[in-house]
Amino acid sequence: MEHAFCSCRLVYRGIKDNNKDISFLHTAIQLNSISIAQSENEILRPQTRKSSKGLVTSLVTKTLLGVMICLPRSRSSTLGISTSRQYRGMGYGSEAINWALDWAFKFSGVHSVSPNCFSSNMCAEKLYERLEFMREGRRRERVWFNKS
Numbered sequence: 001m002e003h004a005f006c007s008c009r010l011v012y013r014g015i016k017d018n019n020k021d022i023s024f025l026h027t028a029i030q031l032n033s034i035s036i037a038q039s040e041n042e043i044l045r046p047q048t049r050k051s052s053k054g055l056v057t058s059l060v061t062k063t064l065l066g067v068m069i070c071l072p073r074s075r076s077s078t079l080g081i082s083t084s085r086q087y088r089g090m091g092y093g094s095e096a097i098n099w100a101l102d103w104a105f106k107f108s109g110v111h112s113v114s115p116n117c118f119s120s121n122m123c124a125e126k127l128y129e130r131l132e133f134m135r136e137g138r139r140r141e142r143v144w145f146n147k148s
């Protein structure tokens with residue numbers, strides 16, 4: 001059940017009864033007369049946005065399983081963390097990062113998680129090293145602050 005809504009190359013998500021999903025279904029599927037002829041058992045006729053909206057509503061409320069079949073987004077993710085000052089240096093940051101990594105790899109299907117920090121942030125840099133993140137590089141002149 002770890003990746004119940006993914007297969008080898010695809011991701012499956014719920015259909016939303018909103019403009020974005022209705023427009024997608026209307027233009028990518030319903031306006032294609034060959035698709036309609038092959039998939040509907042009704043008389044072949046031009047589809048309207050209203051009929052596409054009706055289809056979405058019915059998929060959302062009536063079908064046993066109606067999903068949008070999607071190509072996966074990037075399988076890499078970034079990680080940021082901030083703990084309250086009075087609780088720093090007590091192992092809570094490490095514990096929380098390890099929990100987030102477990103969650104990401106067990107449940108979200110990502111392949112990599114990368115924390116970022118400023119080179120001046122020795123505390124975070126040391127922590128990430130201790131947790132065995134590998135340094136992949138240093139981005140130079142990335143953030144401009146106060147004209148420098």
Ligand SMILES: CC(C)(COP(=O)(O)OP(=O)(O)OC[C@H]1O[C@@H](n2cnc3c(N)ncnc32)[C@H](O)[C@@H]1OP(=O)(O)O)[C@@H](O)C(=O)NCCC(=O)NCCS
Nearest residue numbers: 080081082083088089090091092093094117124126127130
């Ligand atoms: C970076 C930050 C998240 C670390 O959080 P934290 O809760 O202090 O993290 P930890 O307590 O797990 O680790 C900090 C140090 O405490 C030490 N520590 C003390 N008691 C500990 C315990 N019981 N268990 C584990 N580590 C302990 C760790 O060894 C670690 O030292 P090291 O990194 O020199 O090895 C925190 O300093 C912070 O919020 N900084 C501001 C925001 C920030 O810079 N975020 C990172 C960039 S996105």
